[in-house]
Amino acid sequence: MAMIPDKVIEDTVVEILRLAVTKLPADVEAALRRIYEEEKEPASKMQMQAILENLKLAEETGTPLCQDTGIHVFFVRLGAGCGDIEGLIRKGVERATKEVPLRPNAVHPVTRRNPGQNLGVHMPYIYYEPGSGGCLEITVMPKGAGSENMSQLAMLTPSAGVKGIKEFALNTLLRAGSNPCPPILIGMGIGGSADICMGLAKKALLRPVGSSNPDPDLARLERELFEALNGIGIGPMGLGGKNTLLGFHIEHAFCHTASHPVAVNIQCWAARKATARIFPDGRVEYLTHDVKAGRQQGSRAAGKKGGR
Ligand code: SF4
Incomplete structure (x- = not known):
């Protein structure tokens, strides 16, 4: 079985973290827009307007749409040959914490020590599922407290x-x-x-x-x-x-x-999630976000569905 290059996996982890915290998937944004239209009272209308403006600003400036960028829960479908997937996800989280940047939220549960990279024992947490079709699928859900x-x-x-x-x-x-x-x-x-x-x-x-x-x-x-x-x-x-x-x-x-x-x-309303499918030849397809071709090597715009 062909092995997906480590660099493609690590870069994809950084990219889905960036996408997840700066832009909500189309299904979540559509639900927020529907609620904005339905709310008639000034207070609730104003709150929904603030949320929608926040989404626009976050996307335009490439900054996180909430200061709490969460802890990072991954869902991985293994259907392709890959190296040390946990190690690569950890490297991706460490890089994204610096590059996006993400707030370092992960602490020791008893001493409350914060190593500062969003890494620790069982953090990020990874759920594994068997996949099919020779692809590796990685989803991240940044989860605020x-x-x-x-x-x-x-x-x-x-x-x-x-x-x-x-x-x-x-x-x-x-x-x-x-x-x-x-x-x-x-x-x-x-x-x-x-x-x-x-x-x-x-x-x-x-x-x-x-x-x-x-x-x-x-x-x-x-x-x-x-x-x-x-x-x-x-x-x-x-x-x-x-x-x-x-x-x-x-x-x-x-x-x-x-x-x-x-x-x-x-x-919360910031219902963040991002999924990428990596093919055995190293191509990357983003399933939750419309990523412009060329933004990442081998990626192409998808944005067909809001999750899995
Ligand atoms: S609950 Fe969600 S929207 Fe509220 S502060 Fe936390 S991450 Fe942000």
Whole structure:
């Protein structure tokens, strides 16, 4: 199997980090523009206008659209020969921290020591999946603390059923209030075990905003929860208004008959993500952003979909 050159992978990691923190993917921007159009009250309208102006400025100046450039969670699909993928991602994060630049957010959890490069034990964190078609696909999700801190896991009893899921979603949103910088995207995991469930909630945030789960029962639950929670009145940046949510996505896994895990992972209006697909010949295609040809060796504009 042909090996993708290390330099292409490292450069691509730097590029998707730059893209993720300076420009939102088309699906997220479209959801923010829709909410701007729908908001009528001066306070919520003004907040949405500020968010949209911020997006424009960040893109024009190439600077991060929020000062909290997050910690860095990667999702890698391995379908091609490559070298030390973890080492290359770490090199890319270290370079992007200097070159973009990114705020150094990663600290030791007990001593709070900050090495200053966004690197540490298990940071950046990498989820691996088998890929196909001979390609390597890398997604980065920079995750700010304001939204992440509002995430919750509940190990419900099976008798709590769907009613328990809905109550948990509502209580999590009420507890979060304006802290996660609404309008927010809610990722919900249902099933698996405690760790699997939380991972599913995070993965749900990668789907294009407003997309539906292919399982019709889960798609119906997504719709019901979106409609029930969107109009709760928290509104853009917590100042009231018609829209609190960008979307509500659910991912699931089968679980033990005696378990009923439910998790919520919240993403703020700055719902950042960027995905690149690297072909065995070193060509790079950006799946979430419209990158001008020639900006990076072998890259070409894509921008066909908002995630995976
Ligand atoms: S929650 Fe999101 S928008 Fe708010 S400060 Fe953190 S990264 Fe920025």
